[in-house]
Amino acid sequence: MRDKVYVDREIPQWRANFHIHSTRSDGLQEIEERIAAYREAGYNIIMPSDHNLMWNTDEYDEENFITMRGTEVSPTNRYDNQKFHAGGLWRVCHHLLAIWDERLDRPCPYEHDERLNMLISPGITSWNEYTRFWREQGFYMIYCHPRWSKANGEHLMAMEHCQAVEVYNHECRIGACVGYSEAEWDYCLSNNKRLYCCATDDCHRFVPLPKPELSGGFTMIQAPELSRRAVSEALAKGDFYASESGPQILDLRVREGCIQLQCTPAREIRFVSEPVYHREISARSQSVDAITELEVEINPKTLFIRLELIGFDGAKTWSQPIFPDDLLRDDEREN
Numbered sequence: 001m002r003d004k005v006y007v008d009r010e011i012p013q014w015r016a017n018f019h020i021h022s023t024r025s026d027g028l029q030e031i032e033e034r035i036a037a038y039r040e041a042g043y044n045i046i047m048p049s050d051h052n053l054m055w056n057t058d059e060y061d062e063e064n065f066i067t068m069r070g071t072e073v074s075p076t077n078r079y080d081n082q083k084f085h086a087g088g089l090w091r092v093c094h095h096l097l098a099i100w101d102e103r104l105d106r107p108c109p110y111e112h113d114e115r116l117n118m119l120i121s122p123g124i125t126s127w128n129e130y131t132r133f134w135r136e137q138g139f140y141m142i143y144c145h146p147r148w149s150k151a152n153g154e155h156l157m158a159m160e161h162c163q164a165v166e167v168y169n170h171e172c173r174i175g176a177c178v179g180y181s182e183a184e185w186d187y188c189l190s191n192n193k194r195l196y197c198c199a200t201d202d203c204h205r206f207v208p209l210p211k212p213e214l215s216g217g218f219t220m221i222q223a224p225e226l227s228r229r230a231v232s233e234a235l236a237k238g239d240f241y242a243s244e245s246g247p248q249i250l251d252l253r254v255r256e257g258c259i260q261l262q263c264t265p266a267r268e269i270r271f272v273s274e275p276v277y278h279r280e281i282s283a284r285s286q287s288v289d290a291i292t293e294l295e296v297e298i299n300p301k302t303l304f305i306r307l308e309l310i311g312f313d314g315a316k317t318w319s320q321p322i323f324p325d326d327l328l329r330d331d332e333r334e335n
């Protein structure tokens with residue numbers, strides 16, 4: 001099996017939240033307040049994602065703090081002019097974060113604060129045309145809050161042109177107890193639909209921005225430098241992981257057929273995989289105060305393995321999935 005580095009201790013990590021609402025749409029705080037709060041909380045990257053309203057300015061950028069361009073698209077039902085809503089007629093509504101790919105040699109095609117009044121028909125075909133439209137323009141597409149949207153694994157399997165999914169959405173958790181979407185994500189991975197995971201705050205109105213050490217969902221971006229282009233590069237390559245202020249992944253790699261992890265102190269590490277041999281390694285089972293490093297051998301027949309790191313307060317961190325088959329050499333595959 002070939003070696004591969006997933007999180008490299010030598011490369012800096014930047015804290016990001018790509019999902020923020022303000023009075024520009026249905027949030028209760030002014031965007032300037034939101035931005036100041038994130039900056040003070042030590043975030044490096046945010047994207048104001050008010051519904052169907054483009055963010056395309058670098059006015060608030062400063063040293064160690066950048067804003068990505070994009071929006072949360074949540075279009076309107078073409079026929080009755082009502083928003084697609086989880087509790088309404090169509091039961092399943094899809095929301096998507098669209099983040100401009102800064103690697104492209106053309107500018108984001110929408111003005112700052114441009115309103116995106118887009119209509120959509122019921123049915124997956126219409127949604128897939130819609131997501132393709134965004135993807136082809138040059139946006140990175142993240143499927144938002146599957147559980148809040150009442151999207152199950154089959155719905156997610158049918159959605160095309162998305163590169164990542166919110167495995168954790170903080171406001172969906174504290175506002176509606178539907179913050180975690182691991183089962184829906186795993187269903188996709190088990191069927192070889194590859195989606196990266198991210199975590200977001202999706203802050204609207206219910207609570208003030210939680211301090212990062214208390215709770216909240218964020219995505220850790222790994223990139224040699226803090227720039228929009230570097231963030232887009234990391235998103236494309238999967239050089240990021242999701243967290244609700246759980247333990248930090250310091251280093252994660254496959255070496256000589258083993259997963260090797262280094263992290264800040266964790267109560268337990270869960271290995272979630274297909275076929276299902278979920279296993280949990282706790283500090284207690286290892287007779288240590290906390291887990292800070294771990295090595296586990298990979299069964300090469302495993303379709304995917306992903307790690308969950310659990311902190312002493314129960315907060316989680318999610319790694320991206322590892323696909324052992326990608327790492328097998330030709331002679332290993334034949335056996």
Ligand SMILES: [Zn+2]
Pocket residue numbers: 072074095144145
């Ligand atoms: Zn949403």
Ligand SMILES: [Zn+2]
Pocket residue numbers: 019020021072202
């Ligand atoms: Zn939202």
